[in-house]
Amino acid sequence: MMHQHAHTEAAALSTAAPALAPADLQALACALYGIEGGATALGGERDQNCLIDGGDGMRYVLKVSNPAEAPSVVDFQIAALEHVARVAPALPIPRVVRTVGGRTRERVCLDDGSVCIVRLLTYLDGVQIKETARTSGQRRAMGGLLARLNLALRDFTHPGAHHDLLWNVSGAHRLAAQLEDLVDPARQRLAQRFMTRFERDVLPRLPQLRAQVIHNDYHLYNVLVAPQEQERITGIIDFGDMLHAPLVGEVGTAAAFHMAGSEDPFAAAAQFLAAYHAVLPLTDAELEIVTDLMATRHLITALISEWRAARYPHNRAYIMRHNPAAWEALAMMADLSRQDARDRLLSEIRPRRTP
Incomplete structure (x- = not known):
């Protein structure tokens, strides 16, 4: 059983996404818009999403929300x-399209x-960063842009x-009961x-710690770059996991996705974090x-994806897309002390002293 006050979100994750036929989705776009x-x-994880090609060069994302979504x-x-x-019109985010x-x-x-x-919503053109060769410049662009987005959301309530x-x-901590569902004893011990x-x-x-509205899902599938300029970000998408929460959770969550695909996983995440910190400095308590929280994101990714994939095998590929990297990162971080891991992540902000 999940902790009682997690029941609302659990309902949305436990209710299958709508499954309208393409013809029905087209009819909705025509009738409403x-x-x-x-x-x-x-x-999509909870909702049904589709691309609507308007035929006039404009493209849109039609979202049909999960029936359990409030x-x-x-x-x-x-x-x-x-x-x-309104407050940061230069930020590359989707725009809300009104009905007729x-x-x-x-x-x-x-x-x-x-x-x-x-x-x-308007459809943003670009290539998912997941499909590109990662570079330091790209990671730094991602970090700076997330900080700008958080600044734009700082006063929003x-x-x-x-x-x-x-x-x-x-x-x-509300996912502690999900540890019992892990079949592999070694993974259960690691997660615990x-x-x-x-x-x-x-x-x-x-x-x-300070809290505000955060994107909460700023990863390599949800940031787009120009096909020929892969360090120029053209879009931030999928605002479906936004909520009011500690700001440092945003940064730990986003940094977690920069550990994979790099010879030194902490060096890549450190570049992202330093660029964020240069625009929106974190406090000493947040840096601590x-x-x-980067490890915690990998932990909840592993737990939620294992839980949901067992219940929705037809959507397994989408649900499990971050699962292998999450377990890999946890295994790697388990070999480090908290202090060593922290020093490596903050290496561009607080260079380590040489003896």
């Missing part, structure tokens, strides 16, 4: 995008009687921002080690635990 065009499926959460995500568009009636979203009733919320989300590294470290060294410090 006056856009006639083909529909192509896009990946309307206040959808409204929060819409309001956050509109806030960033001028609304930011509509409720639709599916054939099974469930009610979903439909919204439309919304009632829906305080919703529950299992993908929140600050609440990793990092859960204990989180509960002992991180959780007591979090209430004293950012490495722990």
Whole structure:
């Protein structure tokens, strides 16, 4: 059983995403937005997403929300995008497209009687960073841009921002029961080690740290670059995991995804962190635990993906796409002391003294 106050998000993760046929999605785009065009499926964890090709050169993402998703959460995500568009219009984020009636979203009733919320966003062109050769310049561009996004969101508030989300590294302890579902004893011991470290060294410090609305899913699938200029970012996508949480959780989460695909995993993450810190400096208290939260993101990735893949085998490839790297990172970090891992991550901010 999950911790009781995680039930809302667990419901969204435990309820299958809508599965409308392409023809139905096209009909929705036409009826609600006056856009006639083909529909192509896009990946998603909780929602059904599709690309709508308007035929006039414009492309859009039609999102049909999970029936278990609270309307206040959808409204929060819409309001956050509109806030960033106002205060930082140069940031490459999707824009909210209004219906023919001028609304930011509509409720639709599916054939099974469930009610979903439909919204439309502009489609951003670019190549997922996951598909490119990683470079120092690209990592630094990612770090600086995330800091700019966080600055744009710093003063944004919304009632829906305080919703529950299992993908929140600050609440990793709520997944403790999922340790029992791990079949491999070695992996169970590894996960337990990092859960204990989180509960002992991180959780007591979090209430004293600054918090705000964060993207919470800033990884290599959700950042786009220009095909011919792969250090120039053209898009930040997938704002579906946003919430109000400690800011350092944003940085630890994002840095975690820079450990894979590099000869020295800490060197790559250190470049990302240094670029972020140059734009939006972290406090000493935040720097003390950012490495722990990087490990915590890998921990919750492993636990949530194992749990969900067993329940939704048809969506296994999407659910498990970060799972191998998460286990690999945890195994590597288990060989280091907290201090050594922290020193390596902060090497560009606090160069280590030579004896």
